[in-house]
Amino acid sequence: MARLLRGMCALGARELGLGAEPRCCRSFSSGGWEPPGSPGSLGRAESRRRRAGLAWAAGAAAVLAGLGLAQRAEMARRQSQPREEAEAGGEDELARRCERFMAAPVSGLGALRSRRGEMRSRMELLIMETQGQVCRALAELDRGASFTVDRWERKEGGGGISCVLQNGEIFEKAGVNVSVVFGHLSEEAAQQMRSRGKMLKAKDGKLPFCAMGVSSVIHPKNPYVPTIHFNYRYFEIEEADGSKQWWFGGGTDLTPTYLNEEDAVHFHKTLKEACDQHNPELYPKFKKWCDDYFYIKHRGERRGVGGIFFDDLDSPSKEEVFQFVQSCAKAILPCYIPIVKKHCHDTFTPEEKLWQQIRRGRYVEFNLVYDRGTKFGLATPGSRIESILMSLPLTARWEYMHSPPANSREAKILEVLRQPKDWVH
Numbered sequence: 001m002a003r004l005l006r007g008m009c010a011l012g013a014r015e016l017g018l019g020a021e022p023r024c025c026r027s028f029s030s031g032g033w034e035p036p037g038s039p040g041s042l043g044r045a046e047s048r049r050r051r052a053g054l055a056w057a058a059g060a061a062a063v064l065a066g067l068g069l070a071q072r073a074e075m076a077r078r079q080s081q082p083r084e085e086a087e088a089g090g091e092d093e094l095a096r097r098c099e100r101f102m103a104a105p106v107s108g109l110g111a112l113r114s115r116r117g118e119m120r121s122r123m124e125l126l127i128m129e130t131q132g133q134v135c136r137a138l139a140e141l142d143r144g145a146s147f148t149v150d151r152w153e154r155k156e157g158g159g160g161i162s163c164v165l166q167n168g169e170i171f172e173k174a175g176v177n178v179s180v181v182f183g184h185l186s187e188e189a190a191q192q193m194r195s196r197g198k199m200l201k202a203k204d205g206k207l208p209f210c211a212m213g214v215s216s217v218i219h220p221k222n223p224y225v226p227t228i229h230f231n232y233r234y235f236e237i238e239e240a241d242g243s244k245q246w247w248f249g250g251g252t253d254l255t256p257t258y259l260n261e262e263d264a265v266h267f268h269k270t271l272k273e274a275c276d277q278h279n280p281e282l283y284p285k286f287k288k289w290c291d292d293y294f295y296i297k298h299r300g301e302r303r304g305v306g307g308i309f310f311d312d313l314d315s316p317s318k319e320e321v322f323q324f325v326q327s328c329a330k331a332i333l334p335c336y337i338p339i340v341k342k343h344c345h346d347t348f349t350p351e352e353k354l355w356q357q358i359r360r361g362r363y364v365e366f367n368l369v370y371d372r373g374t375k376f377g378l379a380t381p382g383s384r385i386e387s388i389l390m391s392l393p394l395t396a397r398w399e400y401m402h403s404p405p406a407n408s409r410e411a412k413i414l415e416v417l418r419q420p421k422d423w424v425h
Helices: 002-015 039-098 109-114 119-141 187-194 261-276 282-293 318-330 332-343 350-369 372-379 385-391 409-418
Strands: 027-029 032-034 148-153 158-166 171-184 208-220 227-238 244-255 306-313
Touching: 039 109, 039 119, 109 119, 119 158, 119 171, 119 208, 119 227, 119 318, 119 332, 158 385, 171 385, 208 385, 227 318, 227 332, 244 261, 244 282, 244 318, 244 332, 261 282, 261 306, 261 318, 261 332, 282 306, 306 318, 318 332, 372 385
Parallel strands: none
Antiparallel strands: 027 032, 148 158, 158 171, 171 208, 208 227, 227 244, 244 306
């Protein structure tokens, strides 16, 4: 463009006669032909040069104005191009991320794109990703086993994806569920939340909500491989004035049939490392919460050796809590898979298998009587009952007045279940 401007300026200098000779040797006028050197022809030639110069100046101004507009348009196009490319790249990355899921996201790719920055979309992507990672890791361990992927819809709003493996070589039953539901809270569910201190103000008796989470229970066949449970969830509730309450909940805990202290230490240290990335006070707080939460009151014992548990977590900020939940989700496989690999081929006796079945009976008791997630699901209209009860083992046993011999390995695990230990100090 600079060369073009220099050329136009040079041309203008010649046309305006700034020190340049006439380009032709003769001219025509209304009075006939006159020699170039005559006074009349010189005057008329000067007049023509001035008119030509004015015309050139006007044309040049128009061209320059047009070039200026074109230049600004080109600059705007170049500035918008990276943003458009980034958006297109972001959409491609979102699609690639979804390819690693067990099924298409519950809300659909279009909905996730349209509200990409919202927490409900980010959480849905996290739980879908967690489901896929855990299912692939379990299937890789239990060679030849596969997950049944069951997509379901809730007529009141939302749906879920249930992935269940049954009767594998290593895992008797392993379920990893994702649910993304919305609608209006039932009165029973609202009362359950108010009992935990939630001040929920309904409009015309209605409380719009959305809830999503990933939940898993993995029951191995071998009594020396412990059962694991994890759940990470997010809630939003809209109150009468349009404001929203939000919170996260979740945790990961271990339920062994027989105590292996090395396994318990590994499990707890891995979870502690995830917590310590955010605040060293989180692990001891949530470890105690876990011991207290998974307490079978009518038996006077915990369900297992604990882990971490938290609920109604809404500070210090939504982003910080989400990052913490993300770290906990990433710790699931490293805290559990090494234990499975270590014990999945251990030999065991029929008596040891019997003890496993009795301990699973305790697991069922807690889930049906005390577990908040189970109770919330059963109290929510349109819930998928099969997915809610996925946590129950294929087999369990209740024996009348069963009591293990003193100083036995069965009695040893009961001591820990009645008096929780500190596994990391």
